[in-house]
Amino acid sequence: MVSKRRFSYRWRLFIPMTGILWAIVAVLVIYQYKREVNYRTEALKSQLDVISKRLIDAYDRNIDMRQFMNFVNTYFDNELLSEASVCVYDSQTGRLEYSAGLPVLHDFSEAALRPEFNEAAESGVGETLSEDKDGTLFYYKALKSDDGKIYVHTFAPYTVGITDAIATEPDFWLIIATMIIIVTFLGYLSTSYLTRNVTLLRDFANKAAEGKVEADTSRFPHDELGDISRQIVKLYIEKDEAVERSEREHQIALHAIEDKARTKKQLTNNINHELKTPIGVIKGYIDTIMSNPDMDEDTRNRFMTRTQENVERLCSLLNDVSEITHLEDGAGNIPLTEVDFHDIVFTIESDLRATGIAGNMKFTYDLPFDCTVKGNAGLLSGLVSNLIKNAVQHSRGTEMGLRMVVESEKYYTFSFYDNGTGVDAEHLPHLFERFYRIDAGRSRKVGGTGLGLPIVKSTVEALGGSISVHNRTGCGLEFVFTLKKWN
Template sequence: MASKRRFSYRLRLFIPMLGMMLAIIGVLIVFQYRRESDYRKSMLERDLKFICQRIIDAYQRGTNLRPFVNFINEYYEGSLYDDISVNVYSSDGKLMYHAGLPVLQDFTEVSRPSEEAFNAIKRSATYREQIGDMNYLVRTELSKDGKIFVYTAMPYTLSIGEALSIGSDIWIMLAVITVAAIIGCIFSTRLLTRSVNLLRDFANRAGNSEKLYDADKFPHDELGDVSRQIVKLYHDRTEAVKRSEKEHRIALHAVEEKARLKRDLTNNINHELKTPVGVIRGYLDTIISNPDMDAATRERFMKRTWENVERLCLLLNDVSTMTRLEDGAGNVPVTQVDFHDLVFTIENDLTISGLAGNMTFHYNLPLDCTVKGNSHLLSGMVSNLIKNAALHSHGTEMGLKLVVESEKYYTFSFYDNGTGVEPQHLPHLFERFYRIDAGRARKTGGTGLGLPIVKNTIEALGGTISVHNRSGGGLEFLFTLEKWRGGEA
């Protein structure tokens, strides 16, 4: 179906505005024409009245009217009033003096003017009258004593018509006003529709995904304010959609990354379990298939089997800890923990547990060092750092100290004086089952989950951790723990 022809908003505004302006101008033209015509006619009537009154005044002063009437006739000769007829009658209608044509001898003749002219004796009046084939503008004036009256008649000749007509200058002025009104309407509608045109252009650009201009281009009026608000809402909505899409991508990436990590963890666990399980199975198969094995060899095989069972138990415990930390990172129960007492207890147990191996452990913590945490997780975190240093640092000393205290956090340093690691390995130390020397790590009994557990513990408690090589040798772990503030649950 063919769409209806649309008229632009500017045209819809221009046509009524122009029509209203032309209507106003038309009314002004009619009013001015009538006013000018009436004014010119009144000027003519005023002059006729002036002539009549001068004659009446001369009569009342006793002046001889003959020379005065002749003077009037000569005075107006060659002027607009060249064809004027001036007649002075007595009260009985007899012609006393005259100048110009036609000459009406008296009102008793058959050819006298109409009854309207005759009745004018009783009053002073101005009216139109047709005498013969000519129209006249007539003015009659009666003297105060009623003995004479003056009858003046001005024929409607071409010159009189031109005098009564409106001059061309007024039509030129009205034409200029009309053109100015049209131009004014054009510019007014252009200004009024600027916001609409800009908003339409903005919508087209937005629909075509083109570059959008700034909202400051809109005029500073009510329509411009509305347009700027619409543009602002569009930009806000676009930004919200972009943020939503970005958050969706991040969330999707996080889900995919979590799924990948779980797959990697499963694969790594499967790989790590195969080694101790394989060793245990090998030793047990050998013992079962050789019942006559000597006691020393059997005991050595059983000891190796027990060591791998112990390693398997450690691995399963670490996997369980990692799973709890990842699944309940935001739900870890926290209490007030005296970090000094916790480290003091671990240090006292090192001799019995042998966790530090051949290395010595030192700590330097203030007595009032209370943190917001979980004593079981923090104990496991410190123990894993000590165990990692004992197994892999090749040093003789390790330590834990407070390095920075802020309003909200404690920053601790765990360090050793070992050999450190190559810089390319530093970013991967907290990855699951990452080993710099896989063969040696398994021989030392590491599960590959110690440092990942440390990192997950710190992050689950709202802290951060980083690692770097010390300038004097060895590794340094810097981690933060949140202070315990009174009133926290």
């Protein structure tokens, strides 16, 4: 299908507007034309009336009218009187005494039959309009002297040749042409200004379709249309940014879901692997006991003790898996309250001294008494306990401690450290990974599940903080973590 050629918005606005302006100019020209016609017609009648009265006045004062008629003949060269005629009749003799122009009637007896003469005979002055055989309308006037002897008859075409008169005045047409040029130029400027916003919006839409959006709105005029255009551009850019932001967030969410699924799959695989060892040991001991009913008491008790140790390890593993799953899946649902962190650490330190769980390691802490954080008492207690358990099982040191190192407006920063052997730098990035072991054999021997430090990291992040680990200068490990203050 052949597409129709479109006129631009500027031309669709410019043509009607210019047409209206030209129509206004045309109305003004027509009005001026009619005004000029009326003015010249009235001027003609006035001048003919003056001539008639001057002739009657000259007769009444017994002045020779010949000199005045000579003046009239000269005066008829005026454009208004070029087609006029003046006749002076003697009613008593019936003769045409004087004339200027081309008289129509030479005999008064014929002239007296005209309507204006009849009217002048009765009232002293008579006027009439009539057409000649060519259809030209003439204005006739007859004026009678006081004694009734003299009649002055004047006539001229009632419709003056205004077009010819105007044609002889080049200034008139120059003014008209200037007005047309001015209104056309003003129309062009006005439509250009009014359509500038449309043009700029079209350019913006074309660039937006090509993916080349520009946020520069300084080119839009500073008026209502410009404000609307800037607002449209602003809304589009905000929407475009929102779409991009939404796409980024969607991609991040997809990656997070994929990472979570991958992590769960990895966790499941690791759990299966970790469960095999204690379950296999338990099954082996039980099978041995069941297949040897005559086993001596000491051996049976030793096997039962080893079985109980592996059952406890299995329970610890299941508890740790449950806890880390709860932390990761329900981090946003953990009830947070005002918790006295000093009191929690004090209680843990007292339990360590009473039970001797720390073995040969000494635990110290340095926290202010008013150290209140936003958290969960159970999770915070588990956090510190896991750090202590990790140090006891793996550090091979003699001292460990917890202290506050920095207090900001919103956070406390704490340091948990030990004076053990530390770890090689290559292992540091992996310490918070599930089931990651530097020495797998030793870790299983001491009862580690491989989930202690991942639980610590998940706990800190669930409470809105962060944690990092590094080797201390000299010896040992240091865990630096932050907790939100209770404000």
